[in-house]
Amino acid sequence: MNIIVTGGAGFIGSNFVFHMLKKYPDYRIICLDKLTYAGNLSTLAPVMDNPNFRFVKADICDREAVDKLFEEEHPDIVVNFAAESHVDRSIEDPGIFLQTNIIGTSVLMDACRKYGIQRYHQVSTDEVYGDLPLDRPDLFFTEETPIHTSSPYSSSKAAADLLVLAYHRTYGLPVTISRCSNNYGPYHFPEKLIPLMIANALADKPLPVYGEGLNVRDWLYVEDHCKAIDLIIHNGRVGEVYNVGGHNEKQNIEIVKIICKELGKPESLITHVGDRKGHDMRYAIDPTKIHNELGWLPETKFEDGIKKTIQWYLDNREWWETIISGEYQNYYEKMYGNRGEA
Numbered sequence: 001m002n003i004i005v006t007g008g009a010g011f012i013g014s015n016f017v018f019h020m021l022k023k024y025p026d027y028r029i030i031c032l033d034k035l036t037y038a039g040n041l042s043t044l045a046p047v048m049d050n051p052n053f054r055f056v057k058a059d060i061c062d063r064e065a066v067d068k069l070f071e072e073e074h075p076d077i078v079v080n081f082a083a084e085s086h087v088d089r090s091i092e093d094p095g096i097f098l099q100t101n102i103i104g105t106s107v108l109m110d111a112c113r114k115y116g117i118q119r120y121h122q123v124s125t126d127e128v129y130g131d132l133p134l135d136r137p138d139l140f141f142t143e144e145t146p147i148h149t150s151s152p153y154s155s156s157k158a159a160a161d162l163l164v165l166a167y168h169r170t171y172g173l174p175v176t177i178s179r180c181s182n183n184y185g186p187y188h189f190p191e192k193l194i195p196l197m198i199a200n201a202l203a204d205k206p207l208p209v210y211g212e213g214l215n216v217r218d219w220l221y222v223e224d225h226c227k228a229i230d231l232i233i234h235n236g237r238v239g240e241v242y243n244v245g246g247h248n249e250k251q252n253i254e255i256v257k258i259i260c261k262e263l264g265k266p267e268s269l270i271t272h273v274g275d276r277k278g279h280d281m282r283y284a285i286d287p288t289k290i291h292n293e294l295g296w297l298p299e300t301k302f303e304d305g306i307k308k309t310i311q312w313y314l315d316n317r318e319w320w321e322t323i324i325s326g327e328y329q330n331y332y333e334k335m336y337g338n339r340g341e342a
């Protein structure tokens with residue numbers, strides 16, 4: 001089996017590469033990644049010398065490069081993790097989100113049509129469903145929940161999902177889509193809530209909580225997500241969407257307090273800053289479909305997952321310290337330096 005994993009140098013993509021190489025020693029995994037600010041080649045160091053692994057630096061929007069790779073590798077499966085993923089960045093500058101997330105998806109699927117493929121899998125997000133109210137804890141996103149996006153990021157992902165379903169209906173492309181909740185775990189880029197708070201707390205820097213911090217996210221350990229995608233690409237039904245969630249809802253402020261406690265840092269580091277524009281209140285996924293059809297359930301309890309994650313950041317300081325000392329530092333100052341206290 002030859003599998004092209006796009007965005008394999010990013011957070012979820014790299015964890016998926018590791019999972020697949022370990023579980024299927026006879027598979028060949030080809031990582032296609034543009035190495036944007038969020039993709040880091042050092043992340044893939046543990047597998048660079050694996051004879052079943054190949055890294056190719058290219059943009060999924062580059063039709064020539066994508067076609068060349070398909071000609072060389074004849075992939076059986078393509079799993080598309082490549083995406084601009086940070087909501088705050090999409091609010092500042094939507095253009096690249098439309099380009100990578102929508103156009104890039106169509107370029108990949110055109111290559112799948114041209115060269116033939118067993119499966120194209122699109123890694124999507126629960127943000128395509130918009131948000132749920134805080135006072136209705138009985139409500140969850142199902143695969144039938146209407147698309148109702150809030151940010152340029154989620155709109156670009158929703159547009160891509162619709163394109164994927166259209167390529168299935170119009171051209172018969174064998175596709176599947178997974179829509180996951182918030183992932184956490186090793187190699188999470190330190191602009192996202194959990195790794196940002198760990199990095200800042202370790203440096204005794206302020207912990208910037210947007211608004212009151214009452215927004216709820218459904219946290220999913222990244223390894224559990226990788227197992228779900230593995231099941232979907234092998235046994236999922238073509239043309240179907242599968243929701244993948246942690247069944248683990250937490251308010252942002254709770255998460256930040258847990259991190260302070262685990263690291264022995266004072267909650268006085270918490271700083272309430274101006275809220276995100278159009279901030280989604282609550283995400284919560286109903287994973288009944290993937291459970292009933294494919295037997296998947298999240299295995300990692302949050303109490304264990306967050307401890308493992310914090311330990312990983314303690315053990316791999318060089319990885320994230322290098323990142324936050326570079327280009328990202330300028331971004332961080334731009335984003336938070338002028339936000340001020342709420």
Ligand SMILES: Cc1cn([C@H]2C[C@H](O)[C@@H](COP(=O)(O)OP(=O)(O)O[C@H]3O[C@H](C)C(=O)[C@H](O)[C@H]3O)O2)c(=O)[nH]c1=O
Pocket residue numbers: 085086087088124125126127180181182183191192193194196208209210211213215216217252276
């Ligand atoms: C970075 C940051 C975030 N937040 C809040 C904003 C959110 O309510 C929550 C999580 O934010 P984050 O940007 O880490 O993630 P989401 O906006 O929920 O989106 C994430 O999960 C979905 C499923 C994807 O699809 C996105 O690609 C992924 O980035 O913490 C703060 O309060 N302070 C901060 O400094």
